[in-house]
Amino acid sequence: MPGLRRDLGLLRDRRFALLLAARTISVLGTAFAPVALAFGVLGLPGATATTLSAVLTAEALPMVLFMLVGGVIADRLPRHRVMMVGESLNAAAYFCLAAMMLTGWTPLPALVTASAVSGIASAVLFPALTGIIPDVVPADRLQTANALLGLGQNIARVTGLVLSGAAVVLLGGGWALTASGAMFAVAAVLIALLRLTPAERAAGGGHSVLAELRDGWREFVSRQWLWVVVAQFSVLVMALQAAHGVLGPLVAKQSLGGAPAWSAVLAGEAVGMIVGVVVTLRLRPRRPILFATLLTLPTAAPYVLLGLSAPLWTVVGGAFVMGVCFDIFGVLWQTTMQREIPAESLSRVSSYDALGSLMFGPLGLLLAGPVAIGVGPRPALVACGAVIILVTLAALLAPGVRGLRVADDEPAGVPAATR
Template sequence: MQADWSLMRDRQFARLFCARTASMGGSAFAPIALSFGVLHLPGGDAETLSYVLTAESVPMIAFLLFGGVIADRFPRQRVMMVGEFCSAIAFGSLAFLLMTGDPPLWLLCVAAAFSGIGIAIMSPALTGIIPEVLKPHQLQSGNALLALGANTARIAGLVFAGGIVALVGGAWALVGASLLFATSGVVVSGLRGTADRRGSSSGSTLGDLKQGWREFSSRQWIWVVVLQFSFLVMLFQACFGVLGPVLSDTELGGAGPWAWVLTGDAIGMVLGVFIALRVRPKRPIFVGVLMTALATPPFLALGLGAPLWIVVVLAVVMGAAFDLFGVLWNTSLQRLVPAEALSRVAAYDAFGSLMFGPLGLLLAGHAVVWWGARESMIGASLLMLLAVGAALLSPEVRRLRAPEYEPVPVMVTAAD
C-alpha cells in the first residue's frame, strides 16, 4: 500500500492536516517547557512538578466525556476550534506565570487545568471529524498522513523546545506552544461542511452518554484495550512526566538529553507512519497490542543506567511501534463504530485510557523519594509488559479481522 498523497489536493483534508500539524507542534513544546520550567523555579522539585501535571490531567479526564457529547452534537470543526484556543490561552498564561520568577503553585495549577480542558474538548472531535473529511477506503492513508505531519512537527517542536529551554528558559518555549495552538485554531476555523448532529441526540447529556456507553461496552476489543491503556498511560505519565525528567536533570545533564530521548520517540513515530502506509494486517488489534510491548525496553534501559544513545535507539523503536498501533486503532474505530456515536466512543476510549494518569503522576514524585528514580523506572517498565500480556488474553483482541478480510457470505437463492 503506497501513501495516497493525492489526499493533500483535497482542501478540506489539507486544512485538517495543517491544523493537526500545528497543534502537535504546540504539544511537543509543552512537556519539556513545563517540566523544566517548574523544576527550575525556586523550590521546584519532583513533587511540585507532580502537582502541576496532575492539575492538568484531572480536568482533562473529567471533561473528556462531555467533550465527546458536544462533538457528537455540534459541528466538530467548531468544537476543535474552541479546544485549540483554550489550550493557547492556558499555555500563554503558564508562560506569563513562569516569567514572574516565583509564581504561587495554585496559580500554576489553575492555568495547567485549562490546558487539560482544551485537550478534552478537542480530542474526541478530532477522531470524529476524520471520517467526515475522508471516504472509508481513504481512512488508513489519511490517518497515516495526519500522523506523519503530527510526528514531523513533534520532532521539530522537541528539538526547538529543548534548545529554547536551555538558552532562555521554559517560559519562552511555552510562548511558542501557545502561538502554535492559536495557529491551529485559526486554520481549523476555515474547515467547512462538517455535520451538525443535534437531530440525532437523545436530548440530554446523560442520555447521549448512555448511548455512547452501549456502543463502547458492546465491543470487547475496545474496552479490553482501553483497560490495558489505563495502566499503560498511568506508567507512561510517571515515566515521561516525572521519572524521566528527574533522571535527566540529576544524572544526564538537564533538558537536552531528555529532549533527545523524546526526539528519538518522535522519529520512530515518523518511521511508524511509513510502516502503517504499507501494511494491512488481517488482525489489526492483535498486531497493534503486540506492538505496545516495545514500550518496555527504553524505560528499562534508562532505569538500568544504559548509555544515552541506547535509550534513544530504543525510543525510536517504541515510537514506531506506537504509531503503527495508533493508525490501526483509529482506523478500526472509524470503520467499525457508527459515525453518529464515534466521538462519544472516542471520549470513553480517552477517558478510560487516561483515568489513572494523575495517579501515576502523583505516585511518581513520591516514588523518587521512597525508592529512587532508577528503581521506580525499572518497576514501571516491567508492569507495562504485564499489562500487554493481560490484554492478549481477550479472544476479540486476538481474532478481530479488518473488514476487507471478513469472509464474504454466500448467497443462497430458491433456484439453488
Template sequence: MASTRALLWKDQRFVALLTARTLSMLALAFAPVALAFGVLDLPGATATTLSVVLAAESIALVLFTLIGGVIADRYPRDRVLQGAEWTNALLHVALGVMFLTGHAPLWGLVTMTFLAGTAGALVWPAITGIIPQVVPAHSLQDGNALIGLGGNVARVAGLVSGGIVVVAIGGGWALVGAGAAFALAGAFITRLHLPPVIADQPAAASVLTELREGWVEFRSRTWLWVCVLQFSAFVMVWQAGHLVLGPVVAKQALGGAGAWSTILTVESFGLILGGLVAMRWRPRFPIRMVVLLSFLGAPPYLLLGLHAPLAAIAIGSFGLGFAFELLTILWQTTMQTEIPPEALSRVSSYDALGSLALGPLGIILAGPAADAFGAHHVLIVCAAVMVATSAVALSVPGIRNLRARPYAADAPLAPDSPADVGPAVSLPY
C-alpha cells in the same frame, strides 16, 4: 494506495485538517520540555512539585473527556476543535508570561494546566470524529497515517527547537511559541465547515441519554474495553515515567533538558517511521498487532532505571515511538470502521477516559515515589507493569482474533467524489 494519497492532497479540507493538526503537534512538542524544566528550575521545586502541576492537567482530562465526547457528537466537530485550540493558545501564552515575569506561584501553574486539560478533553473525541467526515472510508488508514506523519515531523522540529530555546533563554518563550502555534491551528480549522453528525437528533435528548448510548456501543465490543483497561494501567506508568521520572533522571544523571530533548527527539523519529509503515501495511489482525507493539513501551523506562547510557535510552525511545505511532493508527482506523459514525466521538471519549483514568494517579505518585525510593527504581517498576498488562491483554481471544474489515473498494474515489462519507462496509449496529 499511492493514488489515494494523491487524491487526499488535492482535498482542501484534508490539507487544512492536516496543517492544523501539524501546528497543534508542534505546540505540544514545545510545551512539555518547557513546562517540566520551567517548574523544576523554580526555587525549592522538587519532583513532587512537578507531579502536582502535571496532575492538574491529567485530572481535568479525566473529568471532562466524556462531556467532550457528547459535545463533539452534538455540535459541529470543527467548531469544537477550533475552540479547544484557541483556548490552549491563551493558556500557554499565560504560562509563558508567568515564567518570563518570574511570577509563577504553584496555584497559578495548577490553574493554567487544569484549564489546559479541560480544553484537551475536547480534542481527541473531536479529531477522531472529524477524520472520517473528511477522509473517504477506503483511505482512512492513509489519512490517519498522513496526519500522524505531519504531526511527528512537527514534533521533531518542535523538540529540537524547543530544547534549544529552553536551554538558551528559558521555558517561558517556548510556551509563548506554543501558544502562537495553537492559535494558527485554530485558524486552519475554520476552513473545514463541517455539519453536526446527528443533524436530526431530538432536542429533548439529554446528556445522560447520549452517554448511555455511547456506553452501549463501547461495552458491546470486548476487544475495545479490554484494550482500554490495558492502557489504563499502561498510561498510568507511562505518564509517571515520561512526564515526571524521565525529566528527573535527565536532570540528575544525564545533563538536564538537552539530554531529555534528545531522547524525545529520537523517539519522534520512531514515530515518523511508524507512520510511514502504516501507509503500506494492513495487518489482518490489527488489534492483536496493537497489543504486540505495546510491549515496546517498556525498554526505554527499563534502560533509564538501569542507569544505561544516553545512546541506549534513545534507541529504546525510538522503538517506543515507532510502536506507539503504528499502534495508534491501527487502533484509530479500527475504531473508525467498527463504530457507528454518529456515536464515534462518544465511544472515543470512553476510550480516552478509560485510558487516561489512572494517569493522574501515576503522576501524583511518581514524584513522592521518586523522592522516597529513587526515580531509577520506580522506572523499573513502570517497565514491569507495561510488560505484564500487555501480556494479559494478549491472552484475550477477542483481541487476538478480530480481523480487519475489507473495504468496499480498493481503488480510490474519482476526483469529484465526496470525501465526507461513512465507512464503506456494513457495520453491525
C-alpha cells in the same frame, strides 16, 4: 510506488490539507507550551516547584473531568466547530498566560484559571478530532489519513521540543507562550475554513448529557476488543508514566551522565515515532487489533535494558523500537475505531477510551518515587517492563482482540461481521 503516490494524493484534498495543517500547527504550539510554561512560572519572583505543580495540576485535572462531556458535545454539534472552539480556548488561555508573564502581574489564582481553561480546551478537542476524520475523508482512506496526521504531528512535536528551549532562552517564557497562543489561533482559523456540509455533520441530540453518556458507554462495553485494550492501557500507561517520567531520568542522572543521556533516549523515541507513522502508510494487517496489541510487547525494551544496566546505545535503540511500535499502534487503533463505531457515537466512545487509558497515569507518577527509594530505580524499571509485558499478554487472551477482522472495503461506522 503507485500506492504511495495514491496515499500522498490525499494531500491534494483541500479539506484534509486544512485539517492536517491545523493539527500540525496546533501540536507545534502544544510542544512549545510545556517548556515555555514551566520556565515562565519558575522564573517568576518567589515561584517554587509548588507553584509550578499547582499550575500544571490546574491544567491536567479539568482535562480529565471534562473529557466525557467533550465527547457528548462533539457528537451533538458539528465537530469542526467544536475543534475551532477548543483551539480558540487554548489560544485565549496562552495569550492570557503570556500577558501575565510579560506584564509581571502573576497572581496564582489567575495563572491557575488560565491553565484550567487550557485543560478544558484539550478535553473538548480530543474527542472531536477522533470523530472528524471520517467526516473529512472517504472510508477507504482512513488509515492513510491517520498516518499522515500522525506524521505531521510527530514532526511538529520533535520540532517543538527542539525549538522551545531556544525560544525560552532567547525570547523569554512570556514571548514563547505568546508564540504558542498564536499557533493555536492559526489552527482555529484553518479549522474554521473546513466548511463541512450539513450532511457530514453530527446531528444534534435531544437527550440529556447523562443519557448520551449512557449510550456511549453501551457502545464502549459492547465491543470486547475495545474495553479490553483500554483496560490494558490503563495499567500500561501507569507503568509508562512511572518509568518515563521519574525512574528513567533518575537512572540517567545517577549513572549515565544526566540530561544528555536521557535526551538521547527521547531522541531515539522521537525518530521511531516518525518511522512508525511512515510504515503505517503501507501496512494493512487483516487483524489490526491483534497486530497492534502485539506491538505493545516490545515497548518494554528500553525500561528493561535501562534497569539491567545495558549500554546507553542499546537503550536508545529500545526507545526507537518503542516509538515505532506505539505510533503504528496509534494509527491502527484510531482507524479501527473509526471503522467499527457508528459515527454518531464515535466522539463519546473516544472520550471513554482516553479517560480509561489515562486514569491511572498519575498513580504511576505518585508511586514511582517511593518504589525507587524502597527497591532502587533499576529494579523498579525492570518491574515496569514486566508489568507492560504481563498486561499485554493478558489482553491477548481476549477472543475479541485476537479475532477482529476488518475488510479492506468496509465502510466507516459499520461493524465487522466477524466481531
